[in-house]
Amino acid sequence: MRILTAAHSYQEEIRKSRFLAQAVHLPAAEQAADLIAQLSTAHASHNCWAWRCTEQYRFSDDGEPGGTAGRPILAAIENQGFDQVLIVVTRWYGGIQLGTGGLARAYGGCATQVLQNAPSKILVPRTTLAGHCPYTYLDVFKVRIAEAGAVLNSEEFDAEGAWLNLSVPDEEIAGLQDALSQATRGASTLQEIDLA
Template sequence: MPFTLAAPCEYQEIIRKSRFLTHAIPVETPEQAQAFIRDISEPGANHNCWAWKIGDLYRFSDDGEPGGTAGRPMLTAIESQDCDRVVVVTTRWFGGIELGTGGLARAYGGSAAKCLQGGTRLPLVARIQCRCHCHFSELPLLKSRLPALEALLESEHFDGLGATLELALPEEQLAELQRLLSDITRGRSQLQIAR
């Protein structure tokens, strides 16, 4: 099961007098990942190398290090830690001793892996999109029960009678939500799965 981070984390290491400072955060979109990279990068450092992975999308950068020695090993660390929806940035201040291509790959990949290992991880649960309609009097009770079903309220659209709720929840909770919805609405409202 893939994981993401519950909160930002960081890791620092000195390798042959070079300082490596790694930051990692959870992200939902490539735009969030790129914004974090811009915000956390240190202009005074020699290199700000990074990698991110969101589902099937990924990008990485060596930021001036020899090709394939920073960004790719960092992406490999993300994948080997079974992480998704994360961005990792490693900032390097050169200490005067060359590490060689193998040393750089180990330093960047290792720093990224250690940073992710030190963070609090959350399992990524595949969710199914669905919708339902409830009268105003039924909404508070239904909404209060959603957290117990691990259901996320993504949006609600109000009309003259109540609201249509757009939900995302784990597949194994669908039957329980349908039963709850039927009980609350006395069978009037049915859960519709978004295709």
């Protein structure tokens, strides 16, 4: 899956109707309504939208014939492999009917274009882990953390070493746990932290 690294927009005129697609990062589903309100244009004919955030998704045709706008926008999100994204496609009617097929192609096509041109990155699933590392191994273990692409969220020092809180790519968890366990002869391991 991919996520946006910055908001992006795309405009196109199709048979005298003007379409503006705007895509933004949606970190939490609860923020969708506010973002839709911010991106919608009051004097436009239609502000159709779709969003996906992990397992949740919603879409709206905003007065266009059923299935001609929101669903094609959502299909573009899924086909382009995006998550945590919200797209609003605004239409200013130009006087020529596009028909249901034409509307679906216009809305879906604009959504596809805005995602294809938007700055994005691959979403790496991460797990938060914590564990204690002795001073004698701390520098070496920090190198291993960096090599694994993990992020050191925090460290708290005590008399023997440091308590580390890490965000670790899921495919690197076993390797980091093994490295710390071997270095401390099993005295210290990384444990998953439940953030819920």
